[in-house]
Amino acid sequence: MDSDHFVHINTGSSEPIYRQLVEQVKRRVAAGQLRAGDEIPSVRDLAQSLAVHPMTISKAYSLLESEGVLERRRGLSMVVAAQHQRAQSAADRVELLRPTLHQAAAEARQLQLTKIQALNLFKTILDESAP
Amino acid sequence: MDSDHFVHINTGSSEPIYRQLVEQVKRRVAAGQLRAGDEIPSVRDLAQSLAVHPMTISKAYSLLESEGVLERRRGLSMVVAAQHQRAQSAADRVELLRPTLHQAAAEARQLQLTKIQALNLFKTILDESAP
Amino acid sequence: MDSDHFVHINTGSSEPIYRQLVEQVKRRVAAGQLRAGDEIPSVRDLAQSLAVHPMTISKAYSLLESEGVLERRRGLSMVVAAQHQRAQSAADRVELLRPTLHQAAAEARQLQLTKIQALNLFKTILDESAP
Amino acid sequence: MDSDHFVHINTGSSEPIYRQLVEQVKRRVAAGQLRAGDEIPSVRDLAQSLAVHPMTISKAYSLLESEGVLERRRGLSMVVAAQHQRAQSAADRVELLRPTLHQAAAEARQLQLTKIQALNLFKTILDESAP
DNA sequence: GTGGTCTAGACCACA
DNA sequence: GTGGTCTAGACCACC
Secondary structure, eight states, rough: SSSSSOOOOOOSSSSHHHHHHHHHHHHHHHHHSSTTBBBBOHHHHHHHHTTTOOHHHHHHHHHHHTTTSSOOOOTOOOEEGGOOSSHHHHHHHHHHHHHHHHHHHHHHHHOOOHHHHHHHHHHHHHHHHOO | OOSSTSSSOOOOOSSSSHHHHHHHHHHHHHTTTSTOOOOOOOHHHHHHHHHHHHHHHHHHHHHHHTTTTOOOOSSHHHHHHOGOSOOOOOHHHHHTTHHHHHHHHHHHHHHTTTHHHHHHHHHHHHHHHOO | OOOOOOOOTTTTSSSSSSHHHHHHHHHHTTTTTTTTOOOOOHHHHHHHHTTOOOHHHHHHHHHHHHSEEOOOOSSSSSEEOOOGOOOHHHHHHHTTTHHHHHHHHHHHHHHOHHHHHHHHHHHHHHHHHHH | OTTTSSSOOOOSSSHHHHHHHHHHHHHHHHTTTTTTTOOOHHHHHHHHHTOHHHHHHHHHHHHHHHTSSSEEOTTOOOOOGGOSSSSHHHHHHHTOOOHHHHHHHHHHHHHOHHHHHHHHHHHHHHHHHHO
């Protein structure tokens, strides 16, 4: 597995690096970009390509294993777990977006914005990121 | 000022309590629900009604003071600062929603959702929270 | 919480230290020696009293939290989680012993020992450890 | 020697595969199921029937050789060593079970189980595995 | 005071 | 080659 482009991290974010990795891998598995049995980059490779300490990568991988997303193969690279083999349906993937949008809706309400205003901003941002 | 209903905190969230307080107060000031000169609950009252350590409230208030949102009056309750008296324009308030929606857009892209799917979910959530 | 006598570790064992901690805490919670809301020793205190690196303790505590045995209280000591408040019944606790005895039974069979021989040895060992 | 049924491995266990092999062979020799001069499966055959890396088998065999349990014959299969020809006495074999039961006794004590409870469970499990 | 994150680097176990 | 464990120690965030 190519360790470049596997995930992106933002070292400036307050979100810990290991958690950024966990969330991105989970989304990519849900989206079907990573399939059951796919090898993921080794701890050392990914650590080097992200310029991060190997233990940070290892921590993320361990968490993903404990959540059943990855499987450990002794002495070998880790792979995407079988029970996550099927990419989730669009309906399921949409649900994974709910928490963040729920937060956005709460903020919009506190800002006393209309639904139209909030939706228009979201549409604008979506167009910016993938015009 | 009634210390109940002033703000809501979610102790389960990973968002620090003091930051939840700061953000909510700023949004309510921006929305014009809190106006210049309005008294806010005392540290002690709010700490009690939220079941939170007073120092946590104090830290939030101090941050809000250093940002010019609140003003300290010796021996009296803090009040919303004068320079924040006017509610911000709708255009300004919309901008405050941008960071969260930007995050949502990034997640939607990693989940390989279409713009339509993402927008529909947001619309649904907005309808749920204020039908 | 007294950090001495909280748990014992065997640095010579091949069992990792953090896992020894996890298993012992889980057994003590099951046995009712640790009850819901009980504070556990701080990471630093326990690390010092066991002469172990704090991160090793922290790793064990994090695992116990992710399994729902402990609860994190921001800025404060961790406590035994509420959903583990009730000591488990004797029947439940007995079940926790099953895996190890299952392993022992498999070994006894491969050694072609009779049930009597295996049971007598277990009885002897139990008498030794708590005469 | 039939490479099926020679040993069983549990890839899910935390016990390393090579050690599972070593312990099982030692127990079967002690029990007299494998006698001096008996041929054991070749590294290649056993690796294939267990779906394990040949080097793992080789490591186990080498360990057994260094402990004097197996003997290497140039160009031929390895055999059970002569000095291990006699099955060990029942008293000796019972001792090989001690470490696991010692561990079980320690767990029983931490679970605050009575000797009776622990013994009853062991008896039940022994009955299940060989009624 | 509390726990969390990260780095640097050693050493081990496994295949 | 793979991942795992542990130490030493810095720095941060929270209460």
